[in-house]
Amino acid sequence: MIVSAMNDVNKTMETEVTFSAADGFELAGTLLLPDQPQAAVLISSATGFPRDFYLPFARYGAARGTACFLYDYRGVGTSVPKSLKSFKTDFPDWGRLDMAAALDRLIAAAPGVPVIHIANSAGGHLVGFMPNHDKITRHVFIGVGFGTWWTHRFPKQQFLDLFFWWIYGPMKLAMKGYIPAGGLWGGSTLPDYRKQGLYTGLLAVRAREAQARGRRFLTVDASPMSRPILERFGFVTIAMATECVWQPGATQTVDE
Numbered sequence: 001m002i003v004s005a006m007n008d009v010n011k012t013m014e015t016e017v018t019f020s021a022a023d024g025f026e027l028a029g030t031l032l033l034p035d036q037p038q039a040a041v042l043i044s045s046a047t048g049f050p051r052d053f054y055l056p057f058a059r060y061g062a063a064r065g066t067a068c069f070l071y072d073y074r075g076v077g078t079s080v081p082k083s084l085k086s087f088k089t090d091f092p093d094w095g096r097l098d099m100a101a102a103l104d105r106l107i108a109a110a111p112g113v114p115v116i117h118i119a120n121s122a123g124g125h126l127v128g129f130m131p132n133h134d135k136i137t138r139h140v141f142i143g144v145g146f147g148t149w150w151t152h153r154f155p156k157q158q159f160l161d162l163f164f165w166w167i168y169g170p171m172k173l174a175m176k177g178y179i180p181a182g183g184l185w186g187g188s189t190l191p192d193y194r195k196q197g198l199y200t201g202l203l204a205v206r207a208r209e210a211q212a213r214g215r216r217f218l219t220v221d222a223s224p225m226s227r228p229i230l231e232r233f234g235f236v237t238i239a240m241a242t243e244c245v246w247q248p249g250a251t252q253t254v255d256e
Helices: 051-062 091-109 122-129 156-176 198-212 227-232
Strands: 002-007 012-020 026-034 039-044 066-071 115-120 138-142
Touching (some): 012 091, 026 091, 039 091, 051 066, 122 138, 198 227
Parallel strands (some): 039 115, 115 138
Antiparallel strands (some): 002 012, 012 026, 026 066
16 A cells, blocks of 8 residues: 655655565555655654654654655554454564565665664664664664663662563553553653753643544653643643662561
């Protein structure tokens, strides 16, 4: 399937395409192709993020003469089978099969120009599984974490990760066969950039995106600093999260 639209402002052809991975699995992608591309950019998503999340970024690049290709990994976005509950795949398949096919599709659409790979989070981790990564001129990694988990924010991040992988994830897999999208995970603005409306702007963009996807409710895992901002936009507190630090051999009495 190919659905195209021409952006008259920058003469960019934006095309919704389907293409096959090495094992024949059908994937969905969006190709943004200017008249005479000077470079080609492959955009690989973070875990669970649909390609549309990066579309404004890709349009910005295409308007400046860069061919951009976004795609959904198998099991994500519109690259999904009829039933996710019975769907079987392995995490390295995203790099070994999906990313490799997306790269070839981009090169076929924009041959003869340097290829840049912009990868977010897991998109960077999976590069090593690509059998054709030597075709890429350079990589740009955004939020690609190291394996040094002990340097992450302690103890909140470790408990959050353990809750997701050991409790929430297995529970949702048992109930639905897949892990559905969650709420708006919290974040914070760096001190030098506060009081400029950045958090409010990000909140507005994400709220509009949720509305466009037909979501009726939004949840935010927010810090006390963000709470006043959220309350101005109608959010109400429904629960409080308390950080706990467990120490082997320690005893603690909790009064009812």
